[in-house]
Amino acid sequence: MANIRKRLKKDGTTSFMVCWRDPKTGGSQGITVITEIEAQTLKRLLDANGQSFEIAQSALLTNQARVPTVAEVVQEHIDLLVRPSSGTTKTYQVMLDLHIRNVIGHIPADKLDYRHLSHWVKSMAAKGKSPKTIHNVHGLLSAAMNTAEMLRYIPRNPCRGVQLPSVDKAEDEAMFLTHTEFNMVLDAMGERYKTFTNFLVMTGTRFGEATALKVADVDLLSKPPTVRINKAWKRDGQSQYYIGATKTGAGKRTIGINPALVDLLVPLVASRPADExxxxTPKGQRIIHKLFWHHYWVPAVRAAKAQGLKKSPRIHDLRHTHASWLIQDGVSLFTISRRLGHASTRTTEQVYGHLMPEALQAGADATERSITGFVR
Incomplete structure (x- = not known):
């Protein structure tokens, strides 16, 4: 039987060599192809035709004249991604296998149309998939169809214009704490993690960013003191965690830190190696979100509720709370956007724009001016 050998090139890309034994000469043969799907196809044809490359090549040419199926297009798109993380590749592969392959995967790419896609979206909703999941899977399919368009399998991406369920919720997802409410949670927090909790609310950093910080990322002697956010915890294809890039390019940023936070950080920075x-945790290991949530955050919120807290904040709501405090102090959306690492101020405005006091007051003042002509 033929076999496939994966090769890593010097530039970081991969290729695949299909090897077999020629039935006429008995000698070893091999040919290199770019994608794994091409390698698997050639191997299958060789095995089905007595390892005859001539017959396999003829069948391969015939196969190439056929428009690939939706599943084949998505698989090729995944294979052609330039240096994706193994975690991203695994996520896309799961999306393909769970939501595409056995539903619309058999359809030739050039036959996929609006009707297919509408029924597909409705079927995911009927199975209880969340709007966010549907958007993510549709995004993968649409990106794959863009690839198919570039490869000239299809004249136009059929995913354009397909209606998707709204991801908007009946009430705001973000929760904002007052200073008093935050202090109620902080007072109940375990002593070990009080500085960490203060850091989250005073910087607005994401949990994965804060827990990936090294001692060297903090500069308490600069004016103003700063912390450099340029990495975060990621998960690879084997569900193992590693330190990688931030969520977006805009996520790489330098944050100015306030004097009160500086005082809290001094003991964590002093006389410690830069790469720690x-x-x-008490054992010097990474703070794991699930364990922190279960053993520290939930008990702290529960204790705060016993003292009168009416809200049920998530850890991520400390990031929202940080933004809300800045807004209340009159900080511009542009400054807040840069501090939070948003790709654009539009994202910041969508989440926090309704909190802008000057905008609320301006709207009320304009309404008052407009009604002076008829109100007695």
Whole structure:
């Protein structure tokens, strides 16, 4: 039987060599192809035709004249991604296998139309998939169809214009704490993680960013003191965690830190090696979100509720709370956007724009001016 050998090139890309034994000469043969799907196809044809490359090549040419199926297009798109993380590749592969392959995967790419896609979207909703999941899977399919368009399998991406369920919720997802409410949670927090909790609310950093910080990322002697956010915890294809890039390119940023936070960080920075994690567990290990949530955050919120807290904040709501405090102090959306690492101010405005006091007051003042002509 033929076999496939994966090769890593010097430039970081991969290729695949299909090897077999020629039935006439008995000698070893091999040919290199770019994608894994091409390698699997050639291997299958060789195995089905007695390892005859002539017959396999003829069948391959015939196969190439056929428009690939939706599943084949998505698989090729995944294979052609330039240096994706293994975690991203695994996520896309799961999307393909769970939501595409056995539903619309058999349809030739040039036959996929609006009707197919509408029924597909409705079927995911009927199975209880969340709007966010449907958007994510549709996004993968649409990106794959863009690839198919570039490869000239299809004249136009059929995913354009397909209606998707709204991801808007009946009430705001973000929760904002007052200073008093935050202090109620902080007072109940375990002593080990009070500085960490203060850091989250005073910087607005994401949990994965804060827990990936090294001692070297903090500069308490600069004017103003700063912390450099340029990495975050990621998960690879084997569900193992590693430190990688931030969520977006805009996520790489330098944040000015206030004097009160500087005082809290001094003991964590002083006389420690630069490459050590800034925040750790008592054993010096990474702070795991699930464990922190279960053993510290939930008990702290529960204790705060016993003292009168009416809200049920998530850890991520400390990031929202940070933004709300800046807005209340009159900080511009542009400054807040840069501090939070948003790709654009539009994202910041969508989440926090309704909190802008000057905008609320301006609307009320304009309404008052407009009604002076008829109100007695």
């Amino acid at each position: 994690l800034l925040f750790t």
